[in-house]
Structure formats: C-alpha cells, structure tokens
Amino acid sequence: MSEKFIELFKETLEIEDDSVQLNTEFRKLSQWDSLAFLSLIAMIDEEYDVVIEGNDFKKLITVGDVISEIEKR
Amino acid sequence: MSYNPFSLKGKNVLVTGASSGIGRATAIECSRLGAKLIITGRNSERLEETLSLMEDEAHSMVVADLSYSEGLNLLVNALPQLDGVVHSAGVLKRLPLKFVTEENLAELMQINFIIPALLTRHLYKKKILSTDASIVFISSVASSFASLGNIMYMASKGALNSFMKGVALELASSGIRANAIQPGMVKTHLTVLISDSEIEKDIDCYPLGRYGKPEEIACAVVYLLSDATKWMTGTLLTIDGGLTLR
Numbered sequence A: 001m002s003e004k005f006i007e008l009f010k011e012t013l014e015i016e017d018d019s020v021q022l023n024t025e026f027r028k029l030s031q032w033d034s035l036a037f038l039s040l041i042a043m044i045d046e047e048y049d050v051v052i053e054g055n056d057f058k059k060l061i062t063v064g065d066v067i068s069e070i071e072k073r
Numbered sequence B: 001m002s003y004n005p006f007s008l009k010g011k012n013v014l015v016t017g018a019s020s021g022i023g024r025a026t027a028i029e030c031s032r033l034g035a036k037l038i039i040t041g042r043n044s045e046r047l048e049e050t051l052s053l054m055e056d057e058a059h060s061m062v063v064a065d066l067s068y069s070e071g072l073n074l075l076v077n078a079l080p081q082l083d084g085v086v087h088s089a090g091v092l093k094r095l096p097l098k099f100v101t102e103e104n105l106a107e108l109m110q111i112n113f114i115i116p117a118l119l120t121r122h123l124y125k126k127k128i129l130s131t132d133a134s135i136v137f138i139s140s141v142a143s144s145f146a147s148l149g150n151i152m153y154m155a156s157k158g159a160l161n162s163f164m165k166g167v168a169l170e171l172a173s174s175g176i177r178a179n180a181i182q183p184g185m186v187k188t189h190l191t192v193l194i195s196d197s198e199i200e201k202d203i204d205c206y207p208l209g210r211y212g213k214p215e216e217i218a219c220a221v222v223y224l225l226s227d228a229t230k231w232m233t234g235t236l237l238t239i240d241g242g243l244t245l246r
C-alpha cells in the first residue's frame, strides 16, 4: 500500500524526484498549496473510495499519517 | 401593530432541502411569518426535526430523493396549490479540473441544476403554481466568483442563474415571479469538507468579518416570497458579507 500510495501522491502533486517518504511532512513540500490539498482529497476518494473531511485531514502531518487514516476506514 | 409587508399569511410554500442548513432555516422563518409549508428532503429524521422547530402545526413533509423521477413525481403528486417555492436542495463538490469526470459532473448538475429546472417545469405545467406565485432559487456567489477547485459547482450555479432569468421572462405574463439568492459562505452541513483552519483564513476575505448564518439567507427568501417584492423578478440578490465587493 505504502509504495503505491507514494507513487499516486507524487503523481497528484506533480513531484518528479524521490523527496517523498513515509515521514515526509507534506505541508512543507514546495508543491503544497490549496489546489494540491483538493487534488489529494480527490485522489484518495477516487483510488480508495475514502472521503477525509477537513477537520480529520488537519490532524494528519506526514504521508504515513495519511496512509494510516485511509487504512483505518 | 399588525402592519407587516413581509407577512406570508395564507401562502402555501414548498421548500426543498429543508432537512438541513439554509432550507431548514427558511422553513422555520417562513412558518414564523405565517406560511403553511410543505418541506422535503431525503432524511426523514432531520425533516421531522425541522418540523418540530417550526411554528404552528399545519405543515407537512414529503421524504423524496429528487435525483430520481420517482422521487420527483412523488413530491409533485403530494402538493397543494403553491404560492411560493424555494429550491434549496444542493450539493457541493470541490475537484480540480484533472479530477472532473463525466459522472461527477452529471451528479452535481443533476442536483444543483436539473432538479430545480424539472421541478419548476412540473409545477408550472400541472398548474400547481398559483397566479402571482414566487419562485426562489438558492444559487451562490460561486456562479461568477471563482475559487480554486470549484469549477463544477460554479458551472451548476451559473446554469441555475440563467435558467432563473429565462423562467422569469417566460412566466411573467402569468404573474409568476422568479429570483435567485447568491449567498457567500454560510456554515452548514455543506461546508464540513473544509477544515476549521482553512475557514479561518477564508474569513479574512469577508469585509463584514464572518461567514453568514442560515437565517440571514432565510430572511431574504421571506422577502422574495412576500408581497413586498411583487414587482421584482429576474433578480440575483447577493448576500455575502461584502465578499464580492473587491
């Protein structure tokens, strides 16, 4: 799951290098902005059929946190 | 003391989307001003809750999913003669262009545009609208005020505004009026996808310093339903705390 998610995550944010790992704090990425946020939410909905609401998403800090949130559902 | 140009006494009013948010507040305010209401939505529990918050007891509710023709027919067949209609059922889905699919687009257009359009057609064709009835569409500032990721919703409300104007012209000779309200952000169930911190940042864009309250939109609906606006049709009424001023 992790590897596939990181690939999808990079594709969504249009990141080409290998800077994304499980412990990456995604809000600190230079590609992170409100459109990236909406794209990520949409990608998770499309690929995993999971809708993360705003206040739940706010608590997620790293890429790994997002994966565990998806797995929890 | 009894002078009140905004009274809705003696008027039968249909409110869609009355199980939540702006539709619920509208049903409550209209009941306080003397209207007899038919409220509709999909969730019966929350519709009952709306009923319990309304003044007087002469109101009725119809549980119906309006995305299906069965639901639409069920509602239309349950209606008395109407003096007012409020189209508040609607959905919000924010998706960047890359994620826009035919399915997503069809779903949003269906609820935000096709349903109010078809319902209006049925009400008119079946002569359920009385002469001098008032139709109110709940549109949004998003119809022309762009925000990121809001493409589909913007387009659905733009279509609704144009439809409203066409209806206003076509039905004017029957004495029927149509207007739309364009709210800025109002905190309701519709906005749960947006986080509190994002909301705080967004509020800075509002000159009046806060989001709207459902009842502040409801009071404008009352105005448009009342005889005070008998010479008003085809108008877009913006209520947005000043958001679109600059």
Ligand SMILES: NC(=O)c1ccc[n+]([C@@H]2O[C@H](COP(=O)([O-])OP(=O)(O)OC[C@H]3O[C@@H](n4cnc5c(N)ncnc54)[C@H](OP(=O)(O)O)[C@@H]3O)[C@@H](O)[C@H]2O)c1
Binding pocket: B016, B017, B018, B019, B020, B021, B022, B023, B040, B041, B042, B043, B044, B046, B064, B065, B066, B067, B087, B088, B089, B090, B091, B092, B111, B138, B139, B140, B141, B182, B183, B184, B185, B186, B187, B188, B189, B190, B191
């Ligand atoms: N909140 C805002 O910031 C804002 C701003 C501008 C414009 N608006 C517009 O205002 C209107 C009301 O929004 P709101 O904020 O009050 O939203 P809300 O609290 O989410 O309520 C939406 C209502 O629409 C009903 N609905 C949705 N899909 C339906 C369907 N297929 N069939 C029948 N009913 C359906 C829901 O019924 P159930 O819950 O029973 O399913 C609910 O009563 C919408 O048209 C929205 O676009 C809202």
